[in-house]
Amino acid sequence: MNILVTGASGQLGSEIREKSIKYSQYKFFFEDSKSLDITDFDKVEVFVVENNINVVINCAAYTAVDKAEIEERDAENINLRGVKNLTSALKDRGKLIHISTDYVFNGKSYEPYKEEDNVDPIGVYGKTKRLGEEHILTSEVESLIIRTSWVYSSFGNNFVKTMLRLGKERDELNVIFDQIGSPTYARDLALVCLNAIDKDFSKLSKIYHYSNEGVVSWYDFAKAIMEISGVVCNVHPIETKEYPTPAKRPNYSLLNKSKIKKEFNITIPYWRDSLRDCIKKIEQN
């Protein structure tokens, strides 16, 4: 089977590349935004046909949440048009594993979001990701949408690496305590994507939720990053309103993962264990 991983130099794409070594039964094509721009219809079509691609794992996305507020067209171009190009190329040919986000929800819930709960994105990024989902749900391509949250990795830029850097530079840091969610180590999600490749999609649901186990605020997460890494920095809790950003973010991002645990028969790592693994890897690098 031939597998195309788009957005391959991002956090998730890089983790899939690293873990793919153990999946020697597949031939992988790792393409980044330069080698395969998913918004280029012709290039996507030719690539998929010429390389006889059976499965696309779409890690390509416009992910700059704040910038999206002023670059809506660019965000939609990648998060919707790019996805349309992939389904068009895959029609009658292959399957799509697509990654989406907790930002499709408005964050006003008091219990973890289930896959079938009402969506109501509160920012441009979430809106464009939802448009991508809606397209996939109505397309004829066999697809799997995995919604995830608070992704970090030893690759790329993310909250963990920012906290490690700032923690070494400063004595004090203020971090928001009134946004609650579950972090996701991209390496754990990468394994879920790789294990999904040979599943019979016709027997699966269309949408699954995945993050690490446990619940934290950004403040708790930052405290744990300092503790585990041994960085000495005083972290103080602040309210969201004390740290205004161009894009609004959901206050409550917890995803109910019962479905993926049951149907994929997986145990999900606890967030702190995965964080420890990631920090160890960052320090080794």
Ligand SMILES: NC(=O)c1ccc[n+]([C@@H]2O[C@H](COP(=O)([O-])OP(=O)(O)OC[C@H]3O[C@@H](n4cnc5c(N)ncnc54)[C@H](OP(=O)(O)O)[C@@H]3O)[C@@H](O)[C@H]2O)c1
């Ligand atoms: N990061 C999070 O906290 C988070 C949370 C929830 C869901 N997600 C979702 O998880 C998935 C993976 O996220 P991630 O954290 O791995 O993101 P990431 O590190 O930002 O990677 C996204 C990749 O997409 C590439 N890309 C952008 N435009 C492209 C295009 N037109 N054609 C091909 N590639 C393009 C980017 O390349 P360039 O850098 O060269 O532009 C980048 O390497 C995304 O679908 C994202 O929406 C992420």
